[in-house]
Amino acid sequence: MLKNKRDKTKQEVLILSILLGVLAWVLDTAFDFLYSGCASYMETFITRISFHHFHLRMILLSAFIIFGFIVSRCIAKRQKVEVELKKAKKELEQRVAERTAELHEKSTQLEALNRGLEDRVKAELQKREQQGRILLRQSKLAAMGEMVGAISHQWRQPLSTISIILQRLRRAYKVDKFSAELLEESSTEALERVKYMSKTLDNFRNYFKPAKARETFQVEKVIEETIALMRTQLENQQIAVHFDYEKKSSFYAAGCGSEFKLVLVNIIKNAKNAITYGREKDLLKKEQGDIFFYISRLKGKIVIKISNNGCKIPANIMDKIFEPYFAPRDEGKVTGIGLFISKMIIENQMGGSISARSENEGAEFTLELRNKT
Numbered sequence: 001m002l003k004n005k006r007d008k009t010k011q012e013v014l015i016l017s018i019l020l021g022v023l024a025w026v027l028d029t030a031f032d033f034l035y036s037g038c039a040s041y042m043e044t045f046i047t048r049i050s051f052h053h054f055h056l057r058m059i060l061l062s063a064f065i066i067f068g069f070i071v072s073r074c075i076a077k078r079q080k081v082e083v084e085l086k087k088a089k090k091e092l093e094q095r096v097a098e099r100t101a102e103l104h105e106k107s108t109q110l111e112a113l114n115r116g117l118e119d120r121v122k123a124e125l126q127k128r129e130q131q132g133r134i135l136l137r138q139s140k141l142a143a144m145g146e147m148v149g150a151i152s153h154q155w156r157q158p159l160s161t162i163s164i165i166l167q168r169l170r171r172a173y174k175v176d177k178f179s180a181e182l183l184e185e186s187s188t189e190a191l192e193r194v195k196y197m198s199k200t201l202d203n204f205r206n207y208f209k210p211a212k213a214r215e216t217f218q219v220e221k222v223i224e225e226t227i228a229l230m231r232t233q234l235e236n237q238q239i240a241v242h243f244d245y246e247k248k249s250s251f252y253a254a255g256c257g258s259e260f261k262l263v264l265v266n267i268i269k270n271a272k273n274a275i276t277y278g279r280e281k282d283l284l285k286k287e288q289g290d291i292f293f294y295i296s297r298l299k300g301k302i303v304i305k306i307s308n309n310g311c312k313i314p315a316n317i318m319d320k321i322f323e324p325y326f327a328p329r330d331e332g333k334v335t336g337i338g339l340f341i342s343k344m345i346i347e348n349q350m351g352g353s354i355s356a357r358s359e360n361e362g363a364e365f366t367l368e369l370r371n372k373t
Contacts (some may be wrong), residue, residue, distance in 0.1 A: 157232070158193035165190050216372045217257035219302055220245050223293055226264040234268075238288050239275055241268075245295035251302050253369040255350035263345050263354075266338035267306050267365050274310030274363060283311050285361060297371065301352075304367040312358035321356060 165186045172178045220243075227241050234241060245251070253260075268291060275289030292307045313321065324340040339356075346354045352369040 155197055158197050161193050162190050215256060216252050216254055217260065219251040219253050219260075219304070219369065220295060222257050222260055223264060223295070223304075226261050226268070227293070230265070230268055234272065234291070237272065237276070239272060239291060240288060241291045241293070243293040245293075246297070251295055251297075252372045253302055253350070253352075254372040255352075255369070256345075259345050259349065263342040263367070264306075266342045269338060270365075271306070271308035271310060271363075274308055276310075278310040278362070281311070284309060298368075300371055302369040302371050304369070305364060306367070307359065307362060307364035309361040311362060313356060313363050315358075318356065318358075322354075 169178070169183070169186055172182055223243060227243060231241060271291045272289075275284070275291075278284045278289075279287075286309075290309045292305075294305045296303050296305075322339050322343040343354050346352045346367060346369075350369060352367060354365065354367050356363060356365050358364075
């Protein structure tokens with residue numbers, strides 16, 4: 001292809017030279033005509049400049065030859081530049097193709113790496129979710145043991161009362177003082193105790209009822225049910241529970257009521273341990289322990305404050321108490337995994353927040369939930 005271009009260029013130079021020669025001949029003929037026809041007028045002029053027409057003809061011919069040579073050199077130089085440009089273009093195209101192939105290979109490797117990272121991230125997320133479910137199950141089992149203990153305390157007194165009623169009826173029958181009035185009175189009292197025990201079982205069953213994915217529950221009702229489950233056990237350890245809230249309207253939150261009960265049980269258990277520890281270390285200003293619940297609204301959120309007069313949380317572990325399996329040297333201060341599970345339920349499943357701080361004589365936990373009206 002380049003050879004054809006060169007041959008074509010040579011032909012163009014030859015044709016141009018011929019044309020220049022013809023043009024020189026035409027100009028020479030024209031000069032002869034003008035010189036012969038206007039000799040009388042041109043003689044004086046040519047004599048003055050001392051220049052013969054032959055010399056002028058030779059100068060013109062030389063000029064055209066030089067011009068043709070210059071043009072041919074320019075064309076040859078242009079041809080050389082075109083060849084060099086084509087060569088540079090070909091090299092550039094080759095480099096671009098190589099770079100494109102390299103970039104494609106890098107892109108393929110990057111895509112493979114991204115897929116690998118996505119798979120690793122998915123596997124890690126699944127692993128964490130599984131660990132979270134295991135921790136939640138462990139916490140529920142621990143809470144179940146706590147609830148069974150609470151129920152045993154709550155049932156002890158009613159069962160003792162029923163036993164006393166049966167003994168009284170038996171004694172009255174033996175001494176011939178048994179009557180319809182005594183039977184009616186004893187039966188009513190025994191049925192009240194049985195109803196109380198049945199209600200306790202209902203609360204226990206609702207507590208461990210399988211949770212729905214999402215529901216709206218009444219916050220103060222759930223708190224009252226949880227306190228009722230644990231009140232007897234707390235009273236046996238000389239711990240009083242105080243519950244107060246704004247009674248203008250009910251508090252409704254979005255989430256799972258049974259899992260929120262688990263959060264409350266963990267915090268109550270933490271308060272009970274803190275009060276017990278405070279007694280052992282002689283930190284309580286009075287013998288009785290107190291746990292306070294208070295509900296309010298703030299900027300469209302439900303705020304629940306749970307405080308106790310047990311002991312303060314040391315500043316050096318304040319930011320660690322919600323970590324899984326964290327247990328300080330004095331284990332009475334916090335409850336290990338329970339607070340981590342509580343944080344996970346409140347923040348991940350209910351879209352709220354939970355925090356803790358030391359205040360006055362003990363610790364205070366603050367829960368913020370979305371208000372569902």
